Amino acid sequence: MSAITLKIDDRQIATLTLNRPVIHNAFDDTLIREITEKIRELEKNSTLRALVLASTGSSFSAGADLQWMRRMASASMEVNQQDAELLGGMLRRLHLFPRPTIAAVQGAAFGGGVGLVAVCDIAIASEMASFSLSEVKLGLIPAVISPYVIGAIGERNARRYFLSAEKFTAAEALRIGLLHEVVPPDHLARTVERVIESVLQGGPRAQVAAKRLIDDIAGKRIDPNMLDDTARRIASIRSSDEGKEGVAAFLDKRKPNWM
Numbered sequence: 001m002s003a004i005t006l007k008i009d010d011r012q013i014a015t016l017t018l019n020r021p022v023i024h025n026a027f028d029d030t031l032i033r034e035i036t037e038k039i040r041e042l043e044k045n046s047t048l049r050a051l052v053l054a055s056t057g058s059s060f061s062a063g064a065d066l067q068w069m070r071r072m073a074s075a076s077m078e079v080n081q082q083d084a085e086l087l088g089g090m091l092r093r094l095h096l097f098p099r100p101t102i103a104a105v106q107g108a109a110f111g112g113g114v115g116l117v118a119v120c121d122i123a124i125a126s127e128m129a130s131f132s133l134s135e136v137k138l139g140l141i142p143a144v145i146s147p148y149v150i151g152a153i154g155e156r157n158a159r160r161y162f163l164s165a166e167k168f169t170a171a172e173a174l175r176i177g178l179l180h181e182v183v184p185p186d187h188l189a190r191t192v193e194r195v196i197e198s199v200l201q202g203g204p205r206a207q208v209a210a211k212r213l214i215d216d217i218a219g220k221r222i223d224p225n226m227l228d229d230t231a232r233r234i235a236s237i238r239s240s241d242e243g244k245e246g247v248a249a250f251l252d253k254r255k256p257n258w259m
Contacts, residue, residue: 213233
């Protein structure tokens with residue numbers, strides 16, 4: 001049985017599914033390499049509209065595989081550094097993925113699994129999902145996932161959950177910003193589908209530009225350089241073929257050609 005599956009439907013929606021339910025979709029260096037390779041393949045697909053990250057079984061991801069952690073515990077500092085960079089590279093590729101990314105969280109997400117949720121643009125979970133940044137219980141820290149998790153839940157909430165390693169509910173994950181929506185288990189698929197339908201209404205190039213805009217603007221000081229940059233961005237996209245088509249379609253009360 002493959003550790004991951006990849007399907008692309010006729011709308012060009014890719015679904016990348018973690019498929020190690022027996023070990024709660026825990027990941028190791030092999031799985032990280034497989035996911036990274038699949039993401040690289042998808043990056044080259046210029047017609048792709050969105051990427052859904054999902055899992056099989058009762059857990060979304062239990063984080064690091066125990067056997068992998070055991071190997072790393074006896075490895076050198078250099079090997080551990082290389083190993084951590086492998087995970088960091090995968091998360092960065094997901095973060096920078098040019099199309100909208102959606103996490104469909106059906107069950108528990110612990111440790112690095114929380115990082116997978118945080119790195120996606122949109123995160124939707126079942127009411128049955130649970131979460132924990134459990135690293136300190138093992139004498140470790142959530143270092144590689146921290147930029148994305150802190151970006152999602154903020155410094156104050158990170159201080160609580162990084163230090164206490166408490167398990168928290170989907171409702172709490174929604175409150176602190178890790179999730180965008182929590183739904184009954186039997187509504188998860190249809191809610192993800194509703195979000196996909198909304199994504200498909202947006203201009204593909206505009207969505208790529210919007211993701212880049214967020215990364216370039218978030219947390220930066222508002223100064224003349226930023227104002228000039230944002231003005232250039234809107235001017236460029238207004239004068240693009242997609243921008244002209246979108247405005248024309250709106251004024252003509254019709255669907256744009258990308259739909």
